[in-house]
Amino acid sequence: GAVVSQHPSRVICKSGTSVKIECRSLDFQATTMFWYRQFPKQSLMLMATSNEGSKATYEQGVEKDKFLINHASLTLSTLTVTSAHPEDSSFYICSARAMGQVLTGELFFGEGSRLTVL
Amino acid sequence: AQTVTQSQPEMSVQEAETVTLSCTYDTSESDYYLFWYKQPPSRQMILVIRQEAYKQQNATENRFSVNFQKAAKSFSLKISDSQLGDAAMYFCAYRFNYGGSQGNLIFGKGTKLSVKP
Numbered sequence: 001g002a003v004v005s006q007h008p009s010r011v012i013c014k015s016g017t018s019v020k021i022e023c024r025s026l027d028f029q030a031t032t033m034f035w036y037r038q039f040p041k042q043s044l045m046l047m048a049t050s051n052e053g054s055k056a057t058y059e060q061g062v063e064k065d066k067f068l069i070n071h072a073s074l075t076l077s078t079l080t081v082t083s084a085h086p087e088d089s090s091f092y093i094c095s096a097r098a099m100g101q102v103l104t105g106e107l108f109f110g111e112g113s114r115l116t117v118l
Numbered sequence: 119a120q121t122v123t124q125s126q127p128e129m130s131v132q133e134a135e136t137v138t139l140s141c142t143y144d145t146s147e148s149d150y151y152l153f154w155y156k157q158p159p160s161r162q163m164i165l166v167i168r169q170e171a172y173k174q175q176n177a178t179e180n181r182f183s184v185n186f187q188k189a190a191k192s193f194s195l196k197i198s199d200s201q202l203g204d205a206a207m208y209f210c211a212y213r214f215n216y217g218g219s220q221g222n223l224i225f226g227k228g229t230k231l232s233v234k235p
Contacts, residue, residue: 034222034223042227042228043209043225043226043227043228044163044209044223044225046222046223046224049222091161093161093163095163095223106153106165106168107223109155109162109163109164111160111161111162112161112162112163114161
């Protein structure tokens with residue numbers, strides 16, 4: 001199946017700093033990528049939808065100035081948590097849909113990134 | 119708005135036995151997809167099985183099968199001959215299907231499956 005790579009898998013940072021998480025589709029082109037946040041023992045909550053070459057669409061309640069998303073190419077989307085605070089500590093997961101696969105519905109997921117803000 | 123409900127926070131099954139995980143959903147649409155994803159301790163989401171709403175036949179993938187009841191908006195997952203490697207969180211997910219849709223998934227809260235040796 002298609003492979004999505006997410007990096008870093010774990011990151012620890014100090015409060016006030018910014019952290020960038022990368023999501024790459026390794027063997028396919030992804031016009032659309034999704035960023036999810038998962039709290040411990042909870043489900044995945046969609047944060048934003050990222051489309052190549054255009055601005056991301058954020059879900060209600062997600063601060064776009066805090067969670068910067070860039071989808072600069074068909075294989076790379078980045079999530080930058082700006083001025084991170086302890087409450088931003090969470091597990092972040094990206095997923096991607098391959099070009100031409102809109103009708104199949106399947107999304108391919110990255111391995112996730114655990115962010116801990118001290 | 120579409121919602122997905124998994125009423126079983128935790129389930130347990132004996133190795134080699136069969137277990138069924140429940141999922142119900144709410145939608146006013148007629149054309150959509152339903153999925154079961156598995157999230158093992160590694161946290162990597164893995165697609166287990168997919169069902170297109172317009173298909174009456176229940177999807178099957180080896181030991182995994184679904185019971186799709188469209189009228190009842192029910193989509194349960196049956197795991198036969200359970201194996202230790204099946205232990206994971208299982209998420210039921212819904213995706214609306216229409217032209218131009220972004221295609222994001224709506225997830226249930228998950229069911230933690232334990233497999234006893």
